Amino acid sequence: MGNLExxxxxxxxxxxxxxxxxxxxxxxGKCVSLIGRNGVGKTTTMRSILNLTPPxxxxxxxDQTDITGIATHKIAKLGIAFVPEERQIFPELSVWENLDIxxxxxxxxxATWNEDRVYELFPDLKDIRNRPGGVLSGGQQxxxxxxxxxxxxxxxxxxxxxSEGLAPKVVENLREQIRExxxxxxxxxxxxQNLSFVLALSDECHIMEKGQxxxxxxxxxxxxxxxxxxxxLTV
Amino acid sequence: xxxxxxxxxxxLGSPGLAILISNxxxxxxxxxxxxxxxxxxxxxxxxxxLIFGVLKVINFAHGAFYMFGAYITYSVTxxxxxxxxxxxxxxxIGLMLMALIIERCLFQFIYDKEHLMQLLLTFALVLILGDxxxxxxxxxxxxxxxxxxxxxxxxxxITFYPSYRLMLCVLGPAIFIALWLFIxxxxxxxxxxxxxxxxxxxxxxxxxxPVIYTIVFLIGSALAGMGGAxxxxxxxxxxxxxxxxxxxxxVIVIIGGLGSLWGTxxxxxxxxxxxxxxxxxVPNAQDVFAFLLLLIVLLIxxxxxxxxxxxxxx
Numbered sequence: 001m002g003n004l005e006x007x008x009x010x011x012x013x014x015x016x017x018x019x020x021x022x023x024x025x026x027x028x029g030k031c032v033s034l035i036g037r038n039g040v041g042k043t044t045t046m047r048s049i050l051n052l053t054p055p056x057x058x059x060x061x062x063d064q065t066d067i068t069g070i071a072t073h074k075i076a077k078l079g080i081a082f083v084p085e086e087r088q089i090f091p092e093l094s095v096w097e098n099l100d101i102x103x104x105x106x107x108x109x110x111a112t113w114n115e116d117r118v119y120e121l122f123p124d125l126k127d128i129r130n131r132p133g134g135v136l137s138g139g140q141q142x143x144x145x146x147x148x149x150x151x152x153x154x155x156x157x158x159x160x161x162x163s164e165g166l167a168p169k170v171v172e173n174l175r176e177q178i179r180e181x182x183x184x185x186x187x188x189x190x191x192x193q194n195l196s197f198v199l200a201l202s203d204e205c206h207i208m209e210k211g212q213x214x215x216x217x218x219x220x221x222x223x224x225x226x227x228x229x230x231x232x233l234t235v
Numbered sequence: 236x237x238x239x240x241x242x243x244x245x246x247l248g249s250p251g252l253a254i255l256i257s258n259x260x261x262x263x264x265x266x267x268x269x270x271x272x273x274x275x276x277x278x279x280x281x282x283x284x285l286i287f288g289v290l291k292v293i294n295f296a297h298g299a300f301y302m303f304g305a306y307i308t309y310s311v312t313x314x315x316x317x318x319x320x321x322x323x324x325x326x327x328i329g330l331m332l333m334a335l336i337i338e339r340c341l342f343q344f345i346y347d348k349e350h351l352m353q354l355l356l357t358f359a360l361v362l363i364l365g366d367x368x369x370x371x372x373x374x375x376x377x378x379x380x381x382x383x384x385x386x387x388x389x390x391x392x393i394t395f396y397p398s399y400r401l402m403l404c405v406l407g408p409a410i411f412i413a414l415w416l417f418i419x420x421x422x423x424x425x426x427x428x429x430x431x432x433x434x435x436x437x438x439x440x441x442x443x444x445p446v447i448y449t450i451v452f453l454i455g456s457a458l459a460g461m462g463g464a465x466x467x468x469x470x471x472x473x474x475x476x477x478x479x480x481x482x483x484x485x486v487i488v489i490i491g492g493l494g495s496l497w498g499t500x501x502x503x504x505x506x507x508x509x510x511x512x513x514x515x516x517v518p519n520a521q522d523v524f525a526f527l528l529l530l531i532v533l534l535i536x537x538x539x540x541x542x543x544x545x546x547x548x549x
Contacts, residue, residue: 052435076441088436090429097425102440152441 001063002028002079002155002187004049009058011041011048018044019055020211024204026156031178031188033198036208036232042191043085045208046158049189050075050082062156077104081149085160085191087141091134095125095144098133102151118147121177139170146177156187163194175200195233199223207232251515260394265511271400273507274407275466280484281414281499282458288494289431289451290346292353296337296360298481300330300456302368304463305472309377319382323464330460331453338452343445361477369474376473399468406465410458411500418496427451431494486525490532492542501540 004026011019019041026032034042047053049060051072059068067075076082090098099115119126122143128136136144142162149157159178163171171194178201182188192198198205199219207215207228215228222228240253255262283297304326311322337360345353380386381399388395418424429437430447438444463472470476483506491502506525513524538544 050439052439071443072435072438073441073443076439082439084436084439088433090432090436092428092432093425100422101426101429101437101442103422104441148440 002026002185003063004080004156004187004189005059005061006045006049007059007061009045009048009055009060011044011053011055013044013053018211019048021058022208022211022213023058024206024213024216026187026189028155028187029182029185030203031182031190031201033202033205034189034191034208035193035195035198035205037193040208041211042208043160044211046082046084046160046189046191049158050080052082076152079153079155081152081154081157083145083149083157083159083162085164087145089133089136089141089144089148092132094130094132095136096129098144098148099151102148104152113150113153115151118150121150121180122147138165139167142166142170142174146174150181154186156189157181158189160191161193162190163192163197171197195229249516251518255512255515264394264396265515266508267396267400267404269507269511270407270504271403271507272511273503273505274403275462276483276487276506277407277500277503278410278465279459279462279480280487280503281410281496282455282462283484284488284491284494284496284499285414285458286452286455287488289427290342290448292342292346293350293357293493294455295354295357295481296364297455297459297484298477298479299361299364299368300333300459301463301466301480302472302477303333303364304330304460305379305467305470305476306368306372306377306463307460308464308467309372309379309472312379313377319380319468322379323461326460326464327457328460330456334453334456335449338449342452343448346448361481365474365477372472374474376471378471379467381468403465407503411496414496483525486529489529489539492539495539495541495543498539498541 006022006024008021008023009019010017010021022041022045024032024034034045036042044053048055049067051067051069054069059066061067062075062078062080065078067078090101093101096115099118103114119129124140125143125147128140133141133144142165146157146159146162162174162178166174175197178188178190182201188201190198190201199222202219205215205217205219205222206213207222209232214232215222217225240257243253243256244250255265279297279301282300283294286292286294286297307326307329308319308322311317311325312319317325341356341360345356385399385402387398389398389401391401416424418427426437426442427447429442430444430451434444437447487502487506488499489502490505491498491500505528509524509528510521514521517523532539
């Protein structure tokens with residue numbers, strides 16, 4: 001449960017092609033990362049998986065179901081949660097209302113997420129549960145976005161640049177919480193620019209450039225490979 | 236007092252204003268006229284505003300939906316002989332069915348298109364539905380009788396007032412409260428609100444957004460049909476009634492703020508007040524007052540009293 005296969009996807013925005021044959025796999029309970037500079041296609045890969053930006057070629061399979069081109073809400077219902085980079089909190093809804101509309105029937109066993117459980121994971125959210133989403137700080141919004149994703153009891157959590165714009169202390173806290181989620185058996189697909197964050201969480205890393213995966217390896221191998229780091233990751 | 240009233244009559248040339256000031260009973264009746272008229276308009280304009288708020292489509296055919304509501308009421312009461320209550324229900328349900336066909340066959344394809352395309356489509360619908368009404372009901376002007384229990388007047392202590400209009404004064408706020416409770420106090424309402432803010436994110440949370448759109452369009456159209464049914468006893472179903480109402484609804488929702496329920500409610504009340512008191516003070520110039528108010532709102536606060544400036548909302 002929570003196995004994702006992305007096979008040779010090509011995706012374009014109108015006339016400009018962004019992805020040129022991206023393939024990778026996320027196995028249950030593993031954290032797989034897409035790394036790379038801005039504009040290499042990490043977000044587009046994630047949007048393609050959710051069919052928010054439909055791929056023109058290739059296929060995406062989730063738990064033996066071909067989800068290529070099916071409606072986004074159906075993909076979400078199969079157990080994929082998306083935590084977008086822009087957070088996309090509903091500004092006029094309060095914290096608890098943002099969580100409430102993301103509530104779905106549990107999809108896997110006993111591990112059911114609800115409002116109380118996400119407050120255990122992010123205690124700060126409980127104190128501001130009545131505050132409108134539009135007035136939250138960056139860190140609070142990030143926590144809410146992840147919490148909102150968890151409310152759907154996903155088997156796969158897709159996180160787009162979760163550490164972006166957050167204070168180092170908050171990032172550290174976030175890393176621990178993501179580690180906890182992974183331990184619970186949730187699969188995680190992570191896009192990040194923060195290398196130490198990626199290396200601490202991932203089981204497998206894919207480096208992207210110009211819409212393709214240029215390097216794949218374990219965090220240990222990547223940590224030691226200064227040449228690859230220099231070529232694709234330093235600005 | 237009398238010299239003052241004399242001054243108004245002689246120098247301002249408005250005997251109506253003098254009567255308003257000297258006769259509280261008359262002023263009270265004008266107030267009730269304003270509210271009952273405003274509430275009838277609120278029911279119709281709320282549908283227009285709701286549809287815009289969620290679907291972001293300005294439905295010019297909303298007036299035609301209202302006209303169909305009025306015609307259906309005529310057919311059900313006068314031709315089929317059923318009671319007015321059933322006619323209102325039939326108008327609401329009939330318009331929901333019509334809206335379902337229109338949304339599924341046409342509207343769903345234009346949500347992502349530019350405003351001009353949407354405008355052309357809804358305007359085409361105005362023409363098509365106008366002719367369709369003529370094919371079905373002809374070009375006669377029909378009269379619809381007041382419902383049995385509400386045909387008379389009610390004694391309010393200081394004055395008698397038509398029971399039917401009094402019913403509108405109660406029904407309007409009741410519908411307002413029902414809509415407000417739905418949007419603010421139910422999960423479906425919150426999902427509807429979220430749909431006005433971020434469609435992509437909502438679908439990524441597993442919510443079937445096109446279904447929300449269809450339901451909102453159905454509810455908004457049912458309100459137009461119901462508004463037409465309720466107006467039919469004093470506004471005889473006839474060709475052209477759609478054109479008048481859509482202009483008045485636009486005045487209301489622009490004053491109140493397009494997409495805002497509170498704004499539509501307050502805008503409808505203001506419209507009723509300006510129209511009725513305006514026509515007493517300067518007879519035959521009631522429309523001037525409403526449009527003057529519209530102009531002032533557009534100049535000072537173009538997003539309306541309760542609306543939101545676009546830069547903030549986007």
